[in-house]
Amino acid sequence: MATGRTREMTSVAPAARDLAELRAELRAWCRANVPTGWRRAQTGIGDEEFVAFQKDWFQRLRRAGYAVPHWPAEWGGGMSAAEQMVLYQELAAADAPRLVLAFVSIHHAASTLLTAGTDEQRRRHLPAILDGELWVQGFSEPEAGSDLASLRTTARRESRPGGDVFVVNGQKLWASGAVHADWCLLLARTDPAAPKRRGISYFLLDMCTPGLDVRPIRNAIGDAHFCEIFLNDVEIPAENLVGPENAGWQVAQATLAAERGMTMLELAERLGNVGLRALVDTCRTPGPDGRRPIDDTLVRDRLAGFDAEIAGLRALCRDLVERHDTGAVGPADASVVKVYYSELLQRLTGFGAEIAGLAAHTELAKPASSGWESGAWLLDFLGSWEWTIPGGTNEIQRTIIGERGLGLPREP
């Protein structure tokens, strides 16, 4: 079994030869480490089993140096953008499980801490995350979805003998994985009198604090990874504020930006590997009449269309990552990728469901730890709305593209 090598961490782009070496190393590692048959094993399992599997997989990646490649070297990361691209390409090619459970921890939480946290906050949490500390994002509310800035959860500063605390009341929605989370990235209104975006603060909230109530919400495919969080006089120590008081909106923008770039590239690679392979498999599977869909020019045409569109997606993502690297990201580039990816995913999974026909309806569960292209097409199709709705619906994204990307006038 290969182990993570010690690598020189510099910001200089690695030479092509080094990348080829990394690729070979990754292939060997994946062959030795990706659990065979994990998809079947992860289908229809309980929550506990899923969590255990995810935690194990995370530690395996961590030991090899592949868990947080995007973090700075001093915290355990340090891969260049080009190296990360190779990493995600190879993980996707090897159909490795996804880091579902730790997603918010290693991306949003880490990004928040690294860009806006104090040294103390970083020291406390970054190593803990590597050890398995789990985070949840507490941003959306029932009345604040796409219009996030209208959130109503309040945080009132009060003096206590041990130092100031913020007393939080309100309700959060769509908090993915809240039942497993140790900590929460919380947005709450600290100045009700200020304009919408000016009165919000950003907190780190220990999920063990009294006054918290977490209730899972079943989603359209029957999973319950989304949760509601009810906050009733929950007290957060003032030192858990991130960034200045009332500047939480700006901190959140940075956090949200972490969803983009390399994570989109990872998704694109998965769609282009296991996704397209599964679709081709479905098209090659003879129907009840013995005919293979792929022998129909209609099906071939659609399949080739998806092949081209996925290639386009990968090109977009590579471009986005390169722009991130050179600081040349346009204000709507991430929105372009999100709209295009999510709608391509929706069309592709919808086509899979159509081609699989009646048989698609009998796939009652999809593997946990997989992406949105498991080959249980009808569930994948339903799951695709998880991409067209959250994080700003595609309607909102198109407005962003029009206004920030193309400079079109805002609505009056």
Added chain:
Amino acid sequence: MATGRTREMTSVAPAARDLAELRAELRAWCRANVPTGWRRAQTGIGDEEFVAFQKDWFQRLRRAGYAVPHWPAEWGGGMSAAEQMVLYQELAAADAPRLVLAFVSIHHAASTLLTAGTDEQRRRHLPAILDGELWVQGFSEPEAGSDLASLRTTARRESRPGGDVFVVNGQKLWASGAVHADWCLLLARTDPAAPKRRGISYFLLDMCTPGLDVRPIRNAIGDAHFCEIFLNDVEIPAENLVGPENAGWQVAQATLAAERGMTMLELAERLGNVGLRALVDTCRTPGPDGRRPIDDTLVRDRLAGFDAEIAGLRALCRDLVERHDTGAVGPADASVVKVYYSELLQRLTGFGAEIAGLAAHTELAKPASSGWESGAWLLDFLGSWEWTIPGGTNEIQRTIIGERGLGLPREP
């Protein structure tokens, strides 16, 4: 040769047997009267020849009683809605030429006169229209397209020894057929101080009046049937006002409604007859490699899709006509038909152009007197925007459907 029979004109729906008789009569008439080979003969001709052909065809229909079936019996029409449906179905099935030149005269002008004109105005113009008087619609302006109510052409009432006149100044655009027109349906602002829709009046304008200047505009397919009309101190006698002064907007609504219903049914029938036949012909024509597109399941699938969609269009149009007849037209029904027809036309002609491939580019002219499905697919495709843009763009129509048809809230 069959001639128009004298028919009992009542508002009672005709029995099925009478409709079958009418159908038989029409088939015989079409066999005897539709000029054979008119499509080829009308391709690449000059304007004069086109006008002569249209006038001759109109008189032929008129003699048979088929030119203005929707007018009241006393003016020379009198067919029930069910009978008109049969008429248009048969004209389409026989691929008869369209009444292009007289369209505004027999629909918009007649509808205006019948619903809002004075007896004197009707007596003067309705018989004249049957004799060939041509009309043009002078509504749109450069700055008033979809937002028609923002029109700027002014009409100032002034006293003259022979009676009051309105002195008109301004510019009209998209006046289809203005070069051939004897009269114009004109909208102009008579009260600049009133709210947008409250200060507009509706006039009948003699196109021989001094101060008028008509300039053809070439459109995307190279025709010049659209025109600009410049009005420079043009004087209209007050008796040519239609409806009360400043109530022109309401009169215009009635005029615009005349574009709908039966004329849409006619277009649907044409798309379902000559349109679909031409498309099937294109798909049956072997390409340079000797293969027929129709032998490809991809093409078959699209073709069958169009067949179904056209059947849906016909059903919509029949429904619309029946609702017109019973006074049960919903406030967005006409918009639904327009959006659906125009986009179906665009997709169908676009597909024709795709299937015809390189050969489609060599069809440099399409027959005059035809609809938008001549089989010169690329020109037909370009022409399809003549349906998605004018009379309120499809964007506007969708807003109408949402607000008036579904009761959704207006933009604030």
Added chain:
Amino acid sequence: MSTYSATTVSATTAPATGAATDEAEQLRAELRAVARDLLASGAAPSAGTPSAGERKDDGEADWAQLAEAGWLGLEVPEQLDGAGVTFAETAVVCQELGRAAVRAPYLGTAVLGAGVLLAAEPCAGRDELLGALASGAPRLAVALPTGDAALGARAAAVSFRLAGGAGGATTLDGRADFVPDAAGADTLLVPALDEAGAPVVVRLDPAQPGLEVTETPVLDVSRGVGSVAAAGAVVDPGAVWPLVGDGWSALRLLHARAALAVACDALGVAEAMMETTVAYVGVRQQFGRPIGSFQAVKHGCADMFIQVSVGRGLVADAVRALASVGQDVGGATAPDLAEDLAAVETAVSRAKSYVGAAAVDVAGKAMQLHGGIGYTWESGVHRYLKRAALSRSLFGSPAAHRARLARRFD
């Protein structure tokens, strides 16, 4: 109380003059209104109301209530205690069941069961079953092939065969999957080819030896489908009933009826999704205004309206065509039968292909425009999306129906 009994509707059996047609349409409108009320009030969960979760998750309807409403014997002749009306009325119920996303063995019993029995030559066994239909006592399933292949070669429209056994006994072999309401049926009706190759219908007890009926769990819990497999199942000769005419026409009509009933269901689903979305976006506020005031949302709803309108027209055309050919299929008075059947199949394929795809589109758009709420289990939008997806595949995918339509252009 029967809200749609034989007596209520017998007037519609008058000759189809204009006036009578209007009357029939009025009665159908009444039937629709009653059905909508009934299904909304008690028999089914409605979309968009979180309280739906309190009901049974699969939205099972109260079967006795459906029987009482007079919906189960709509097409059964009056002398057999039915309402003696046409498929046009059955279509109304199918659409309303879809609209309410209700689970009920209506397709198996009242659509396909009644259909295949009406297509069988009258005999005691058949008449007895037909006569009991309206009461809701029998729950039927008809083992037709439900996939795309059935739209192809003639022989693929039936997947069971009768054979003479060694001891003179007649036995049945074959298999059909995704058979509507198979698992809950107390009586199976199996279209099969007899030893002479002619289509017949065989009545069987699902529990008998040689026969295996298995529920197939599907994502759409609002429907029951299952597989029916026969391997040397011994058949009672008195339970083999010939179909009217040469049998093949009756079989074709049965398939048309199946596909169209599913299209009606899908149309109901699309209507429900349009209406619940319009209601939601009219009240849901974001950015200080109802989201339905934004063009992107408004135009999305307009597109739903267009698709539903077109779907309605195509379904109405097909229902009219099917209802008019109706019971004539076996009569010697139908010289134009082949042409009529072709016209019915064309209309049905247009409707099924268009509405099958449109209902999935509309339900998907509904999920999108409901935002996060639409993606929850509780909103019920997913029920409709799954139901629409199953309807798209059942009794012929859009592509399969279009392939059949395309043959007209050869």
Added chain:
Amino acid sequence: MSTYSATTVSATTAPATGAATDEAEQLRAELRAVARDLLASGAAPSAGTPSAGERKDDGEADWAQLAEAGWLGLEVPEQLDGAGVTFAETAVVCQELGRAAVRAPYLGTAVLGAGVLLAAEPCAGRDELLGALASGAPRLAVALPTGDAALGARAAAVSFRLAGGAGGATTLDGRADFVPDAAGADTLLVPALDEAGAPVVVRLDPAQPGLEVTETPVLDVSRGVGSVAAAGAVVDPGAVWPLVGDGWSALRLLHARAALAVACDALGVAEAMMETTVAYVGVRQQFGRPIGSFQAVKHGCADMFIQVSVGRGLVADAVRALASVGQDVGGATAPDLAEDLAAVETAVSRAKSYVGAAAVDVAGKAMQLHGGIGYTWESGVHRYLKRAALSRSLFGSPAAHRARLARRFD
């Protein structure tokens, strides 16, 4: 003044290290900027400006100016007076020509002409022609088959045959339609199979007996296409040049180059239409506000942006693949040639199928969002829509390219 001469760009022939690649990209960006200026200022009508009508209706570019700018010999080796760069630079010019909807025999001369000459084994005649290219003196046309069939069987990629005549003379027979820039060419280059069945290129004078070159008028007046027909045309043995390698690889690369050049043109068209639309809807007022502030219009523009972005990515991938395989096609140093060629064809088919369709969509959307103005002849939007439509068909329709892509899944 040559704005892009051999000396300017010779740096890019350095080994492809990271730094050199950046430099090459910077030079291409410069080339693009210069081309845009030049074509916008003098050589072509621009979209959306009514004053365009004052220029020649077909938007003919000033050929001498293109030569002076150094665009005609981009890929010609420096020792033959060219710039010695790659297809990546040619692609920039193609895209800019499309963006300006300019008429110029660039495709015939600098893309296909240069391409086929570079693929021929060096010899005096070939070198002389290549050496003259940069000056703009020769106007070439290459009689490749331009339709979908050329993407099918290998033999369909060439439609002319050489045969030994009675008196020992070699004669040419065959036909190609929609050949770019055929009618204006002073020299024809005809890919053909020789008597042994090997691909060669034949140089011909269009005016010679046995050869008929006819202009084919098409709706897109911004392009010239024509047919080339040979019936027993006598061929000078010295004008028959073998292609490098086995010839077939060179031929495949030539077709890839043709399709990709057209895709670049289409991408330029789409970019122009997006930009002119965004500019128009930002200023056009209706209902008291710029129409670009309405979501329906804004989101339409966003869709254009997405399509153009994806198209750019696919074209860039294909250009990179083609440019990298570039001149290696005949070398013995290319053991992976078959794999490289397959990769090039895959990338080209993805780009051509996507951008071919997207450019028509974007130009159509541009017409819609321009409203009535867009439907006028004067607006010039129709020019772009016609050009996009011709590009969609030329050198393989989207469906034909997808059919080729699909073979990878067999």
